[in-house]
Each structure stands twice: as structure tokens, then as C-alpha cells.
Amino acid sequence: MFMKMSICFNMFFILFFFSMSMFVMMMYFIMNNMVIFLEWEIITLNSSMVKMSILLDWMSLLFMMFVLLISSVVIYYSKSYMSSELNLNRFIILVLLFVFSMILLIISPNMISILLGWDGLGLVSYCLVIYYQNIKSYNAGMLTALSNRIGDVLILMVISWMLNYGSWNYIFYLEFMKNDYSMMMIGTMIIMAAMTKSAQIPFSSWLPAAMAAPTPVSALVHSSTLVTAGVYLLIRFNLLLENIYFLKLFLLLSGLTMFMAGISANYEFDLKKIIALSTLSQLGLMMSILSMGMPDLAFFHLLTHAMFKALLFMCAGVIIHMMNDTQDIRFMGGLVNYIPYTSLCMNISNLALCGIPFLAGFYSKxxxxxxxxxxxxxxxxxxxxxxxxxxxxxxxxxxxxxxxVNNNNLITVYNLFDEDYIMLKSMFVLLFMSVVSGSFLSWMIFPIPSMIFMPFMMKMMVIYVSLMGGIMGYLVSNMNIYSLNKFMKTYELSSFLGMMWFMPSLSTYGVNYMFLLMSQNLLKIVDMGWSEMYSGQGMFNIMKNYSIFYNFFQMNNFKIYLFSFIIWMMIYLFIMLI
Incomplete structure (x- = not known):
């Protein structure tokens, strides 16, 4: 047990140290307006060079700093959350592989190394989603893997398309691609690949399903790694997004994703799924801003969102532990009396998500x-x-x-308390960042502020809309069960809105089930059927039967010769009589 704990502690210190180093480097790069491009030639074969490229600029360093900070805190949090796990080392290694894949994606100006990081994220996310081994986790992992596989195929198509340029270093060709209408296909495929990874409509159903993973993984996935990979890729390719006809459709789909996730979260009672749907809503916001041609704003919101969303999931993990693994919010209530510190963290991260003034989310939103x-x-x-x-x-x-606020509905006798200090200390880092990261990022990313001039009523529009939403949320949460009877007339509409517009059903039972059924039939008919019959197994059976038959004659048994002599004599006599 001591060895397991020391691994968590060591990894926390190593990742935290690297995160602070990235922060110092990033400040130096911003002040001196520096970019470092490294190329390592791995092999040259017939004038074809395979190179490993690394791009270090303020954006990649800042994003790496946030990824490493959140992952270090999450690993320290796992020391307590996963303390009863027998294979804790395996869990930590999987999380580290996940973080390494994301870093490889961040620093890659080359499509080949982007594919390595992109595919690494998809593979390790599958391993983490099925970590708790049950049927629900297996189904969720398969849905996640197959949805992300579409993006992998599109990235492979981009790699093959970029052979027209003679190199896979996309960073050199962005200006040229922008004006090359025959290469608009690259931009369209990159957008579609980003839509699968960042779960935009119609690929949204895997994101809430991925909640089958342990809560520390959810905190990492939904803040700074898997779902943000698509957004980051589009930020890097933002020059390509200016002349693409697909862009207006992309704006519509990302706006509808934001709207759909917001409505579905209001019908949901699973604590982790509500937070997952809020991630989906924020991803729609980032994608729609990207499609409007504002990559810096999208990057700003990506970083501020990462902090309070990781904190939100960590608070949810503490609450789920404390409530005896109950995730239904209808059983919870009055938690502020029992776990004040966790409640404080949860409320601050929730308010930052809403964009309450002077918290992290406000500056970007x-x-x-x-x-x-x-x-x-x-x-x-x-x-x-x-x-x-x-x-x-x-x-x-x-x-x-x-x-x-509401009354506790769990059991008659309950013992609710703040968990050990490992979880609480790890949450403090993100609590601090959720309060201050918005302001210092706005100074760094936008050193020269833009002038935004609007009428007073339009300027206050955000506050008005937020207040209206808050009042509606308060009224709905206080409805008693009898007042819900009037909504039974709209049962069909409620089920449509609450089930993400039936997207999980369509993707699970429609697309994925159809492909899985087709692959099962192909396996039975081709791989285990005709190809077995006419290749390995069939040839083996024929040769085996022949060898048995010849072996039978080679045993020199007198009865065989006598029997064959009688048969030949009968055939001879029959021929002679004819």
C-alpha cells in the first residue's frame, strides 16, 4: 500500500514541477515573442525523410502547463479516491499515458505525430472507460471508441491528401491551403474529425456514456484532454476555416449542440451526467466561436473552463463517495451542513461555469x-x-x-462528513485557479484590449438572461411532485428533450449496433466460414483425411488385401459377364 501511495505522490510532484516549468517558459516566450520549431530526422530512405517535429510557442506551452497542472492534481486526488483499488499502479500508468498522448498532440506541427497523439487518446480513453468491468462500462467504452474512430479515419485521409504538398508539416502550408480551393477538403475533414472528438451533433452520445469511467478520469477527460483535442486542433488550423463552405453548417451544429446539452441537463438526475452535459454545452460554445473566426477567444475559454470543470468533477467524486456511491441528486440535499468545504468548492466552480462576475468563467464567457x-x-x-x-x-x-438546500432524502440514519485531507488539498489548487485564472489569462492572451461598444441594455443582456435562468432553475427545483402531473400531457416532448434528442438511441442501437452486427456476420460467414473452409482449416482437414486414408493402407493388414482382392475379382467378373 505504501508503494502505491508513493507513486501517486511522486507523480504529483513531477507533473506539478513540469507544469510550473512550462509556465516560466511560456512567460519568457510571450515577453520575447519567441517560437521554437525542432525537427529530428529519424530515417531517410530513397530521399523520403521521416521526421519528428516539435512546435513550442506560447499557446502550446500554456496549454501544456494547464494539462500538467490538472493531471498532477487529479493523480494526487486519486491517491485517496482510488485507495481501495488493488491495481492502482495500472490506473496511474493509464492516466499518465493519457496525459502523454495529449502532450504529443499539443506540441505536434506534423500530421503523423498528431495521429499518434490523437489515436493514443482514443485507445487509452477506451481502457479507462471500461476500467470498472461491467456490461454498462463495456458498452460505453465501445460507443466511445467507435465514435472516435471516425475522427481517426478522417485524420488518416488528411495525411494521404497532404501527400500533394510533399510534407506533413501542416504549419508551413496553412497560408497556401487557405487560398487553394482544391485543398478545401483538408479543412472540411479536419472540422469533421474535431467534431467527433469534441462530441458535436451528431456524435454527442458518447460523452455522457463515458461517465462510466472513474471520477478522476472524468475530471481529466472533461477539462483538458480528450474532448478539448478537437477544439485545439481547430485552433491550430484556424486559417483553413475562413473559406470553407461547410463552416456555416458547422456553426449551426455547434450552436444546436450547446442548446441541446443545456436542455438535456435540466431533465437529468445523474450528478456526473449533468456535469458531462455542461461540458458538452461549453464545447459547443467553443466550437461556435471558432467557426466565427475567433481562435484566441476559444482558447481563452478552453483554459478557464478546464479549471472549474476539473474542480466540479472532483467535488462530485467526494459527494458520490460520501453518499455511498449514490449519483442520483434526488437522494441528496442539505450537504452544505455536513461538508462545508466541498460545498464551497462546488458552488464556486458552479458559479464560475455560469459566468458570475470576477470568477474565471466570467472573463471568457x-x-x-x-x-x-x-x-x-x-x-x-x-x-x-x-x-x-x-x-x-x-x-x-x-x-x-x-x-x-433541499432536505436530505437518502436514509433515516446517515453519517456525512468531509473525506480525508488528500482530496481537500488537491481541490484547493483548482479552487484558487477557478477564481484567479480568468483575470491573469485575459491579461496574457489579450495584452491590448479590444474596444467593445454597445448600448447599456445590450451590455446588460448577459446578466438579464443569467438571472432569468437562475430564477427558473430555483422555481423548478422547488416544485412538488403533485404539480408535475400537468406535464404528463407533454411526456413525449419531455422524453425527446431529456434523452439528448434520441441521439444515444440512434447511435447505440442504430449506427453502432448495425456495424457491430454486420461485423459479427462477416466474422461468422467469411473469417470463420468460407475463408476457413478454403484456406487453413479446410486444407488441414483434407490433408488429414487423406493421410488417415493412406495410413490405413500402409498398415499391411492381410484383411485389407483380401477385401480389396475380392472387390477386384467381383469387378472383373462383372465386366466379363457384360
Whole structure:
């Protein structure tokens, strides 16, 4: 047990040290406006060079600093959360592989090494989702792996398409690709690959399903690693997104993802799934801002969101542990009286998610919504943005009411208490960052502030919409069970909205089930059927039967010769008589 604990502690210190080193390097790079591009030639064969490239600039270093900080805290948190796990070393190694794959993706200006990191994330995420070995986890892991596989195929197609340029270092060709209409296919395929990884419609169903993974993994996945890989890829390829016809459809799909996730979270009662759907909503926000041509804003929101979302999942993990592995929020209530510190962390991260002024989420979210108000979008997209913002406040206040304020509905006798200090200390780092990261990132990423000039009522629009959403969330959480009878008339609509517009059913029982059934039939008919009959197993059976037959004659048995002599004599006599 001591060895397991020491591994967690050592990894925490190593990753935290690297994170701080990245921060110092990033500050140096920003001040001196530096970019370092490293190339290592691995092998040259017939004038074809295989190279490993690394791109270090302020963006990759800052993102790596956040990934390493969150992963170090999550590993330290796992020391307590996974303390009863027999194979803790295996869990820590899987998490480290996950982080390494993400770092490889971040520092890669080359499509080949991007594929290594991209595929590494998909493979290790499958191993982590099926970590608790039961049927639900296996199904969720298969759905996650197959959904992400589409993105892997598209990245492979981009690699083959980029052979037209003679190199896979996309960073050199972005300016040229931007004006090359025949290469618009690359931008379209990159967008579609990013949509699978960041779970935009119609690939959204795997994100809540991936909640089958342990809670520390969820904190890592939903803050800075797996789901943000698609957003980061599009930030790097943002120059390609200017002239693509697919972009308007991409804006619509990301806006609908944001709206759909906000509505579904209001119907959900599973604590982890509510937080997962809020991640989906924020990813839709980042993607839609990217499709409007503001990559710096999307990156800013990506970093601030990572901090409070990791904290939110860690608080959820403490609550689930304390409630005897219950995830249904209807059983919870009055937690602020029993776990005040965890409740404080949960409320601050929830309010940062809502964009309450001067917390981390406010600086990025308010700026995004004001830029949307200034842009020349149509009314539909504009309404999608503001309704989705209201929905965020709606489900957040509903969650706070269910967890903190309402009465406890678990059991008659219960013993609720703050867990050991390892979890609480690890949460403090993210609590501090959730409060201050928004302001210092806004100074670093936007050293020269943009002038946003709007009428007072439009400037206050964000506050009005948030207040309306909060009031609605409060009213809904206080409804008693009898007042729900009037909603039975809209049962079909409620089930449609609450089940993510039937996307899990379509992707699980429709697409994935169809492909799995088809592959099973192919396995039975081709691999274990005709190909076995006419290749290995069939030839083996024929040769075996022949060898048995010849072996039978080679035994020199007198009865065989007598029997064959009689048969030949009968055949001879029959011929002679004819």
C-alpha cells in the first residue's frame, strides 16, 4: 500500500514541477515573442525523410502547463479516491499515458505525430472507460471508441491528401491551403474529425456514456484532454476555416449542440451526467466561436473552463463517495451542513461555469457573448447563444438547490462528513485557479484590449438572461411532485428533450449496433466460414483425411488385401459377364 501511495505522490510532484516549468517558459516566450520549431530526422530512405517535429510557442506551452497542472492534481486526488483499488499502479500508468498522448498532440506541427497523439487518446480513453468491468462500462467504452474512430479515419485521409504538398508539416502550408480551393477538403475533414472528438451533433452520445469511467478520469477527460483535442486542433488550423463552405453548417451544429446539452441537463438526475452535459454545452460554445473566426477567444475559454470543470468533477467524486456511491441528486440535499468545504468548492466552480462576475468563467464567457452581440449573425444563432447561457444558469441553480438546500432524502440514519485531507488539498489548487485564472489569462492572451461598444441594455443582456435562468432553475427545483402531473400531457416532448434528442438511441442501437452486427456476420460467414473452409482449416482437414486414408493402407493388414482382392475379382467378373 505504501508503494502505491508513493507513486501517486511522486507523480504529483513531477507533473506539478513540469507544469510550473512550462509556465516560466511560456512567460519568457510571450515577453520575447519567441517560437521554437525542432525537427529530428529519424530515417531517410530513397530521399523520403521521416521526421519528428516539435512546435513550442506560447499557446502550446500554456496549454501544456494547464494539462500538467490538472493531471498532477487529479493523480494526487486519486491517491485517496482510488485507495481501495488493488491495481492502482495500472490506473496511474493509464492516466499518465493519457496525459502523454495529449502532450504529443499539443506540441505536434506534423500530421503523423498528431495521429499518434490523437489515436493514443482514443485507445487509452477506451481502457479507462471500461476500467470498472461491467456490461454498462463495456458498452460505453465501445460507443466511445467507435465514435472516435471516425475522427481517426478522417485524420488518416488528411495525411494521404497532404501527400500533394510533399510534407506533413501542416504549419508551413496553412497560408497556401487557405487560398487553394482544391485543398478545401483538408479543412472540411479536419472540422469533421474535431467534431467527433469534441462530441458535436451528431456524435454527442458518447460523452455522457463515458461517465462510466472513474471520477478522476472524468475530471481529466472533461477539462483538458480528450474532448478539448478537437477544439485545439481547430485552433491550430484556424486559417483553413475562413473559406470553407461547410463552416456555416458547422456553426449551426455547434450552436444546436450547446442548446441541446443545456436542455438535456435540466431533465437529468445523474450528478456526473449533468456535469458531462455542461461540458458538452461549453464545447459547443467553443466550437461556435471558432467557426466565427475567433481562435484566441476559444482558447481563452478552453483554459478557464478546464479549471472549474476539473474542480466540479472532483467535488462530485467526494459527494458520490460520501453518499455511498449514490449519483442520483434526488437522494441528496442539505450537504452544505455536513461538508462545508466541498460545498464551497462546488458552488464556486458552479458559479464560475455560469459566468458570475470576477470568477474565471466570467472573463471568457462575457467577452464571447459581447463579441457575438457585435457580430453580424442572424437572429437564430444569436438566440441560440443567449438561450443556452440561460440554460447553463438554469441547470446550475437547480443542481445547487438539489444538493445544498433541499432536505436530505437518502436514509433515516446517515453519517456525512468531509473525506480525508488528500482530496481537500488537491481541490484547493483548482479552487484558487477557478477564481484567479480568468483575470491573469485575459491579461496574457489579450495584452491590448479590444474596444467593445454597445448600448447599456445590450451590455446588460448577459446578466438579464443569467438571472432569468437562475430564477427558473430555483422555481423548478422547488416544485412538488403533485404539480408535475400537468406535464404528463407533454411526456413525449419531455422524453425527446431529456434523452439528448434520441441521439444515444440512434447511435447505440442504430449506427453502432448495425456495424457491430454486420461485423459479427462477416466474422461468422467469411473469417470463420468460407475463408476457413478454403484456406487453413479446410486444407488441414483434407490433408488429414487423406493421410488417415493412406495410413490405413500402409498398415499391411492381410484383411485389407483380401477385401480389396475380392472387390477386384467381383469387378472383373462383372465386366466379363457384360
Amino acid at each position: 462575457d467577452l464571447i457573448l459581447e463579441m457575438v452581440s457585435m457580430s453580424n449573425l442572424n437572429m437564430f444563432i444569436y438566440l441560440l447563444y443567449y438561450i443556452s447561457t440561460g440554460m447553463t444558469m438554469y441547470y446550475t441553480i437547480r443542481l445547487i438547490m438539489y444538493l445544498m
